[in-house]
Amino acid sequence: MFEGWQYFHFLRPCWLLGILAAPLLYFITQKRLGADYQWRNIIAPHLLEHLKVRPAASAKFRPIHLISLFIILAALALAGPAWQREPSPFSEDKAPLVIALDLSQTMDAVDIAPTRLERAKLKITDLLQLRQGARTALLVYAGSAHTVLPFTDDPALLNMYIESLSTHIMPSKGKAPQKALKLAASLLDKSEIPGTILFFTDGISGKYAAQFTQYMQTSRNQIAVLAFGTREGGPIQTGKNRFLTKNGRRVMAPFDYEGLHTLSQKADIPVIGSTVDDNDVERLQRSIQTHLQAALAEDESLRWRDNGYYLLFPIVLLAALWFRKGWTLQWRA
Structure with a gap:
């Protein structure tokens, strides 16, 4: 829900010392305005204890509590809480995305209805809406x-x-994700802000893990995969009620689980399985935006965004309590 909280810090931490004023003020007012202090030189201590009037239960929240809370919130606001960088005024604040769609023959498998490819196209449309x-x-x-x-x-x-x-x-058969990676990288290299390369595929061979790992280690962009297919695989559809056959038997398109697992482990690439609802594309969109925030947080040329103004709302509400009808300036708790 809250992106970038791992970068939470205060821009002006010295103002946090102001928080100490709240308990100090509370202690002083309790000490100096209490009955023990005011009557200590007039009434004997053993008699004073029986003459003090205990405050009603409904009067537990007093101005001293309000002032203490006001001081704490004001100190936090002045300290400048921050967890995001200010985006450059010359660039957008949404992460660029390159979609790499696998159009190899195995994407026509029907283990996911209507086919792996048609499901992938629907997921792309859902992602674009987000x-x-x-x-x-x-x-x-x-x-x-x-x-x-x-x-x-x-x-x-x-x-x-x-x-x-x-x-x-497609002019040539096969599955060459390394060529797609190179082309996608060339598109993102022209972007001013970091982005994501998102593969919609039923598998990426583990032999390409080294290339993907090298790119992840040397680039500010990230790679993610939305995978389509089942462990059992499925027949490859070539037309309406027609399937690819070999020696009179249907050809089963595999789902390269092992390759995707290797890619995820070695290259630290998020691989998300396709779901029947929107959970998959929502996770991808969060990953895309989280990566952007993380990349911007590491850009020292950008200023941190001061979010202290969020605390102005409760501060104003507390200040409004001073105009409450019937508010008694009784500081002693």
Whole structure:
């Protein structure tokens, strides 16, 4: 819910010393305004104890409590709590995204209805709805990788292209995620702020883990994977009620669980399995924005955002209590 709290700190921590004034003031008022102090030279202590009037239970909250809380909140506000960087005025505050859609033949498998590819296209549409106003680019790959659309903030334009994509349009067969990574990186390198490369695929061979790891270690961008498929795999659809066969038997498209697991472990890449609801795309969107906040937090050229003004609202409410009708200036608790 709260992104960037691991970077929480105070811009002006010296103001935190002001918090000490609250218990000090409370102690002084209790000491000097109490009955023991006021009558100590007039009434004998053993008699004074029986003459004191105990405050009613409803009068436990007194001005001294209000003042103490006011001082604490004011000190915290002046200390300048911060956990996010101020975005550059010359760049957007939403992370750029490159979608790399796998159009290899195995994406036509029907172990996920209607097919792995059609489900992936639906998930892309869902993700775009969560990224209103954010820049997104689209590329496809099989044995080769190609840019479908450079960065745009128009989801309708992206959806128009997505609807027409199929595995049959690719000029070369196979699955070359390393080529997609190289192409996606070239698109993000032109962006002023860090972004995410998101693979929609049914598998990435573990032999590419070293390349993906090297990119993650040397780039400010992140890689994530939304995976489609089941452990059992599924037949590859070639047309309506038609399936790819070999020697009279249907060809089963595998789901490369082992490759994705290797990629996740060695390259520290988040791999999320497709779900029937929106939990998967919501997790991805949070990951995309969290990565942006983390990258900006490490950019020393950007100022930290002072969030002390959030505390002004309770401070104003406390100040308004001074105008409460019937408020008694009785400081002794």
